[in-house]
Amino acid sequence: MKVQTIMADLERKHPGESEYLQAVQEVLESIEEVYNLHPEFEKAKIVERMVEPDRIFTFRVTWVDDKGEIQTNLGYRIQFNSAIGPYKGGIRFHKAVNPSMLKFLGFEQTFKNALTTLPMGGAKGGSDFDPVGKSDAEIMRFCQAFMWELWKNIGPDTDVPAGDVGVGGREIGYMYGMYKKLAREYNTGVLTGKGMTWGGSLIRPEATGFGALYFVEHMLSKAGKSIKGATVAISGFGNVAWGAATKATELGAKVIAISGPDGVVYNPEGMTKEKLDYMLALRASNRNIVAPFAEKFADATFIPGKKAWSIKCDIALPCAFQNELNGDDAAELLANGTWCAAEVSNMGCTPEAIATFQSAGILFAPGKAVNAGGVATSGLEMTQNAMHISWSAAEVDSKLHYIMESIHAACVKYGTQEDGYINYVKGANIAGFMKVAQAMLEQGIV
Numbered sequence: 001m002k003v004q005t006i007m008a009d010l011e012r013k014h015p016g017e018s019e020y021l022q023a024v025q026e027v028l029e030s031i032e033e034v035y036n037l038h039p040e041f042e043k044a045k046i047v048e049r050m051v052e053p054d055r056i057f058t059f060r061v062t063w064v065d066d067k068g069e070i071q072t073n074l075g076y077r078i079q080f081n082s083a084i085g086p087y088k089g090g091i092r093f094h095k096a097v098n099p100s101m102l103k104f105l106g107f108e109q110t111f112k113n114a115l116t117t118l119p120m121g122g123a124k125g126g127s128d129f130d131p132v133g134k135s136d137a138e139i140m141r142f143c144q145a146f147m148w149e150l151w152k153n154i155g156p157d158t159d160v161p162a163g164d165v166g167v168g169g170r171e172i173g174y175m176y177g178m179y180k181k182l183a184r185e186y187n188t189g190v191l192t193g194k195g196m197t198w199g200g201s202l203i204r205p206e207a208t209g210f211g212a213l214y215f216v217e218h219m220l221s222k223a224g225k226s227i228k229g230a231t232v233a234i235s236g237f238g239n240v241a242w243g244a245a246t247k248a249t250e251l252g253a254k255v256i257a258i259s260g261p262d263g264v265v266y267n268p269e270g271m272t273k274e275k276l277d278y279m280l281a282l283r284a285s286n287r288n289i290v291a292p293f294a295e296k297f298a299d300a301t302f303i304p305g306k307k308a309w310s311i312k313c314d315i316a317l318p319c320a321f322q323n324e325l326n327g328d329d330a331a332e333l334l335a336n337g338t339w340c341a342a343e344v345s346n347m348g349c350t351p352e353a354i355a356t357f358q359s360a361g362i363l364f365a366p367g368k369a370v371n372a373g374g375v376a377t378s379g380l381e382m383t384q385n386a387m388h389i390s391w392s393a394a395e396v397d398s399k400l401h402y403i404m405e406s407i408h409a410a411c412v413k414y415g416t417q418e419d420g421y422i423n424y425v426k427g428a429n430i431a432g433f434m435k436v437a438q439a440m441l442e443q444g445i446v
Ligand code: GLU
Pocket: 088, 089, 090, 091, 112, 160, 161, 162, 163, 164, 165, 192, 346, 371, 372, 374, 375, 376, 378
């Protein structure tokens, strides 16, 4: 395999799809060496097949807003790879959603899901619908219109969507209600992230953030460090940021920054239960601003227009969006003494940022390993749905612990360099790739 040749071909077929090309390039560079030790992969053209989605559904979503005006958005579902199980992955509602973003996310999801130890293929979906400022009734009508198109292509053993940026429990509820009406199928396993009274799993809302902190704990303990007393800067203030802030606080760290598109809140005293609850209220208000946090809590200060990475911290946790931490941000963090960065968002760091962290030799881990606890717990939700039972929070949490420990071990196995530095990017990419590649090989040319 020649990375450049494959990338040139992909660029020709998907011109200008920068996020997608970025995600593929990162994986190919990591696996090149191992891949070339396996002539059977080369012969079966595994990489050429793996970088293209199995299929993409694109559809128009038309709905009526509160003023009675007709609105049209685009909807997508990308079924990326089914080598190790039914398609699985979230749905993103954000004004910037486009095929490039969803292809990158679907590609990443394939490897992430492979890392979870559970049998799930990779998928992603979404729409350029912008939830900011929309009423609850508008969100419901949009979700219903979206499902009107999507329902035929999903199912508990086919493709199981879940939440992502802009899609939480409320949106999953509206989509599930419409799915049942259209499909006349009442199997709760068709979507994950459901409410607790209708098939949801305990710990699923917390799982991405909690799992991320379990992973970080393993990274730190391997490096002989502890999270107790460390200062943590988090970007975002949504569900994932909330889960990460909650667990970090519980483990004895001080969360000194959260941020939004409007700026950063400097929170030198750390989080309290009241502050953590308020993060959820802020998100539910649908305004997508973090400034009110500092109006409510006198010990916090809002700094407009600044990122979380401008705050001096030990550990940086991007929890918002792709490419939200760039090379300059990484340099600023390093200058301020940061010694660990872990992507909780998908592809939260640019390639320049990752190179900056790695060449400084600090701890760095990629989203597909760190945030895999979310989809892993979705997999546990599917298992409970299939068995028609509910596990206790403690049971789900202990399974989540085990999964994050396994992912960490897989990264260490494949990512430890000769000089002892653990390249978690390489480790996660190779571990995920080997599993998917082997499955594809065994299933023949399909
Ligand atoms: N959107 C989440 C992710 O990026 C969760 C997906 C799921 O639960 O299916 O992994």
